[in-house]
Amino acid sequence: MVDSRQLLIPLLCLMLAFGSSVAVAKEQFPTLRIGLTPVFLDNKLSILRIWQSYLENRLQRRIEFVQRQTYREITDLLLAGDIQSAWICGFPFVRYSSQLTLLAVPLYRGQPLYQSYLIVPATDETTRDISDLQGKVFAYSDPDSNSGYLVPRVGLRRMGYNPDTFFARTFFAWAHYDVVMAVAEGVAQGGAVDGYVWDTLRQLHPEITQRTRIVNKSRKFGFPPLVVSNTLPDEDVRLLRHVMLRMKDEPDGVLLLRELNLDGFVSAKPELYEGIRENVLYMNQAELNVRQKQFTVQDTN
Amino acid sequence: MYGRNSLRYKIPINLSLAILLTALVIGSVLIWRSYEEVRNDLFRSSVELGTVLARTLVAPLKHDDVWQAYQILRSAGSRIYIVMDEQQRVFVSNQPTRFPMLTELHSLGPEFAALQEKIEKHASLTPFLHERSEDERLYVVIPVVDDGIQIANVVIGYPRSIYWPHLLSIAERVGLTSLIVMLILIPIGWWVGNRTVDPLVRLSQVMSQVGSKPLEEIDYQPFDRDDEIGQLGRSFDAMLGELKEKQIREGQVIVSERLAAIGRLAAGIAHEINNPLGGMMNAINTYRRFGRSARETEQTMFLLERGLKQIHETVSALLVEARQESHDLTPEDIEDVRLLVQSDAQKKGLQLVWDNKLDRPLSLPSTPVRQVLMNLSLNAVQAAEQAGQVTLSVARVDGLLEIRVSNDGITVSNEEIGHLFEPFVSNRPGGTGLGLWITYQIVQQFGGDIYVQNERGTTSFMVHLPLELAA
Numbered sequence: 183m184v185d186s187r188q189l190l191i192p193l194l195c196l197m198l199a200f201g202s203s204v205a206v207a208k209e210q211f212p213t214l215r216i217g218l219t220p221v222f223l224d225n226k227l228s229i230l231r232i233w234q235s236y237l238e239n240r241l242q243r244r245i246e247f248v249q250r251q252t253y254r255e256i257t258d259l260l261l262a263g264d265i266q267s268a269w270i271c272g273f274p275f276v277r278y279s280s281q282l283t284l285l286a287v288p289l290y291r292g293q294p295l296y297q298s299y300l301i302v303p304a305t306d307e308t309t310r311d312i313s314d315l316q317g318k319v320f321a322y323s324d325p326d327s328n329s330g331y332l333v334p335r336v337g338l339r340r341m342g343y344n345p346d347t348f349f350a351r352t353f354f355a356w357a358h359y360d361v362v363m364a365v366a367e368g369v370a371q372g373g374a375v376d377g378y379v380w381d382t383l384r385q386l387h388p389e390i391t392q393r394t395r396i397v398n399k400s401r402k403f404g405f406p407p408l409v410v411s412n413t414l415p416d417e418d419v420r421l422l423r424h425v426m427l428r429m430k431d432e433p434d435g436v437l438l439l440r441e442l443n444l445d446g447f448v449s450a451k452p453e454l455y456e457g458i459r460e461n462v463l464y465m466n467q468a469e470l471n472v473r474q475k476q477f478t479v480q481d482t483n
Numbered sequence: 484m485y486g487r488n489s490l491r492y493k494i495p496i497n498l499s500l501a502i503l504l505t506a507l508v509i510g511s512v513l514i515w516r517s518y519e520e521v522r523n524d525l526f527r528s529s530v531e532l533g534t535v536l537a538r539t540l541v542a543p544l545k546h547d548d549v550w551q552a553y554q555i556l557r558s559a560g561s562r563i564y565i566v567m568d569e570q571q572r573v574f575v576s577n578q579p580t581r582f583p584m585l586t587e588l589h590s591l592g593p594e595f596a597a598l599q600e601k602i603e604k605h606a607s608l609t610p611f612l613h614e615r616s617e618d619e620r621l622y623v624v625i626p627v628v629d630d631g632i633q634i635a636n637v638v639i640g641y642p643r644s645i646y647w648p649h650l651l652s653i654a655e656r657v658g659l660t661s662l663i664v665m666l667i668l669i670p671i672g673w674w675v676g677n678r679t680v681d682p683l684v685r686l687s688q689v690m691s692q693v694g695s696k697p698l699e700e701i702d703y704q705p706f707d708r709d710d711e712i713g714q715l716g717r718s719f720d721a722m723l724g725e726l727k728e729k730q731i732r733e734g735q736v737i738v739s740e741r742l743a744a745i746g747r748l749a750a751g752i753a754h755e756i757n758n759p760l761g762g763m764m765n766a767i768n769t770y771r772r773f774g775r776s777a778r779e780t781e782q783t784m785f786l787l788e789r790g791l792k793q794i795h796e797t798v799s800a801l802l803v804e805a806r807q808e809s810h811d812l813t814p815e816d817i818e819d820v821r822l823l824v825q826s827d828a829q830k831k832g833l834q835l836v837w838d839n840k841l842d843r844p845l846s847l848p849s850t851p852v853r854q855v856l857m858n859l860s861l862n863a864v865q866a867a868e869q870a871g872q873v874t875l876s877v878a879r880v881d882g883l884l885e886i887r888v889s890n891d892g893i894t895v896s897n898e899e900i901g902h903l904f905e906p907f908v909s910n911r912p913g914g915t916g917l918g919l920w921i922t923y924q925i926v927q928q929f930g931g932d933i934y935v936q937n938e939r940g941t942t943s944f945m946v947h948l949p950l951e952l953a954a
Contacts, residue, residue, distance in 0.1 A: 368579040
């Protein structure tokens with residue numbers, strides 16, 4: 183388990199050492215606004231502050247992290263050019279890949295991949311499959327999340343269920359962390375959660391995760407990437423990518439990565455998200471079929 | 484000396500009980516008032532809280548955002564928060580495992596079934612309190628209203644034990660105050676009680692001496708008070724004084740009466756002796772003047788003897804000798820007396836009721852008893868009216884021989900009763916005045932009693948003679 187206190191002190195020292203030189207250079211470039219989504223534990227403000235100063239020191243410009251409740255809001259800001267970069271889920275990236283550029287992908291356990299976990303409360307010892315949760319209350323994380331929305335719905339479709347009517351009630355907890363909480367506290371009898379977030383949470387707060395039980399893990403998908411808007415100048419993109427990829431080689435970068443429970447950032451090709459793209463296509467096709475069926479039924483009437 | 488019934492203890496104890504009772508009543512009223520206040524406060528504060536909650540919950544409810552609503556309700560401690568939708572189902576609660584989403588309220592047990600019924604009946608959009616003594620909790624229900632339309636209810640459930648800490652602390656304070664008040668009042672009560680009772684106790688001690696102690700030895704100082712107790716003391720003091728005076732007067736009366744009786748006795752004896760003495764003196768004078776002859780001497784001697792005999796008889800009658808040798812009293816002895824009395828009774832045309840209940844001899848000498856019977860019955864016959872009635876009864880009663888003799892006719896006045904048994908007192912011409920004297924003397928010598936009663940024209944004598952004579 184990572185002891186965050188032990189790491190924070192050297193990080194703070196480093197931050198102070200670079201502080202003076204940053205102050206001079208910062209004013210020369212416009213602020214770089216980076217959107218963050220709950221694809222990681224974005225509620226740990228202390229890490230965000232350290233990461234922000236790390237980036238400001240390396241880029242010699244002011245960095246501003248932008249957080250919103252939903253993925254959609256961040257995506258919209260990104261597409262509108264209000265923010266220049268963002269750490270988003272693979273699902274919106276696939277959907278808007280033409281307007282976005284892959285900046286870097288986190289390395290998790292040596293791979294740029296992660297899974298979706300289907301979790302239930304620990305008190306539930308009978309559920310073996312998502313189909314056992316029919317008629318229950320189910321927690322999604324976000325409608326634009328791959329692991330917390332798309333994966334379980336595709337699973338249900340493939341099993342022949344209609345995900346819109348399969349559960350008695352569904353709700354969005356808007357963050358993977360909250361999905362775990364909702365299931366742990368019994369608000370929902372099942373939930374879909376980012377495997378990386380669950381694993382990280384297990385290291386930081388095992389008392390929460392042990393109140394949940396992983397029913398099954400999905401196949402692996404491309405890890406939520408850091409993307410930039412196509413409007414960001416190439417020079418800025420190159421510099422930003424360089425800083426991100428080098429994090430694992432810098433001592434303070436390594437400490438930061440350990441706080442994030444990541445191994446580093448690597449560059450990747452859009453093909454990494456082929457699995458998600460397949461799911462999106464499958465879902466679109468399935469919904470199209472359903473609609474056609476509905477139309478057919480209406481026509482015959 | 485008066486035990487637990489003494490006012491010395493009763494008054495202070497009753498006073499203390501009254502103080503205790505007052506403290507209890509006031510304490511209970513205070514606690515009840517506090518209970519109501521705590522209840523009202525609880526209701527007020529939960530309505531305030533619930534109203535804020537209800538306002539905050541409007542958006543999540545409208546957007547069906549369960550998680551947001553849950554976040555609002557979370558961390559509420561021992562309280563229960565339930566948001567009920569319009570179908571009375573749980574929209575969300577802060578204890579999701581106990582009140583799972585979409586559960587109907589009435590399916591959670593009788594307590595919640597009653598709550599649901601109350602919610603359904605409650606028509607207005609105002610908050611209300613639902614409390615039943617059999618429930619585990621009390622509930623405050625606050626409607627969630629948007630644009631004048633009720634879209635849900637917020638139910639806040641408090642454990643009923645929430646009152647206890649408040650009430651206990653109030654009870655503690657009330658108890659402590661009462662204790663202090665009692666600690667002050669009870670000694671005062673004892674003091675007041677004792678102060679009230681002390682004179683009474685003294686009075687009762689002195690009063691109890693009256694009769695058992697000579698009056699002149701009783702010393703009593705009335706207390707200097709103006710109330711009823713002071714009056715009582717003064718009245719008693721006055722009464723004591725009068726008693727003493729009366730006792731002195733009575734002593735004087737007895738002495739003078741005794742002297743008078745002795746005078747009457749002496750006069751009677753003197754009179755009885757004087758008559759024969761006068762005759763004897765005459766005989767001696769006559770003998771001196773005329774006679775020297777044998778015939779006259781004889782005549783004188785005869786007169787002297789007759790006079791002496793008369794004196795002897797008088798003296799003998801005065802010296803009544805009851806214990807003469809005689810046989811035991813038999814029922815026949817009584818019948819003999821009857822025969823003797825009968826003829827006198829017939830002469831007067833009286834009705835003689837003779838009730839002799841004796842059936843066997845008694846260990847009493849017959850002669851004196853017969854004399855008593857004779858005296859009393861002849862007296863009765865003589866005192867009775869012409870054609871009146873005389874009643875006599877003889878019976879054994881509780882180791883006594885009881886003789887009752889009564890007659891109608893001339894009654895004896897109370898004053899006469901006082902002198903009835905004195906010698907030479909006669910109410911009838913020709914009587915010696917010795918009959919009742921002798922009767923009295925006999926009864927006295929047998930250790931018995933004699934009573935006279937005067938009632939509604941009937942005079943009754945009753946004699947009790949003990950059968951076991953002291954040998």
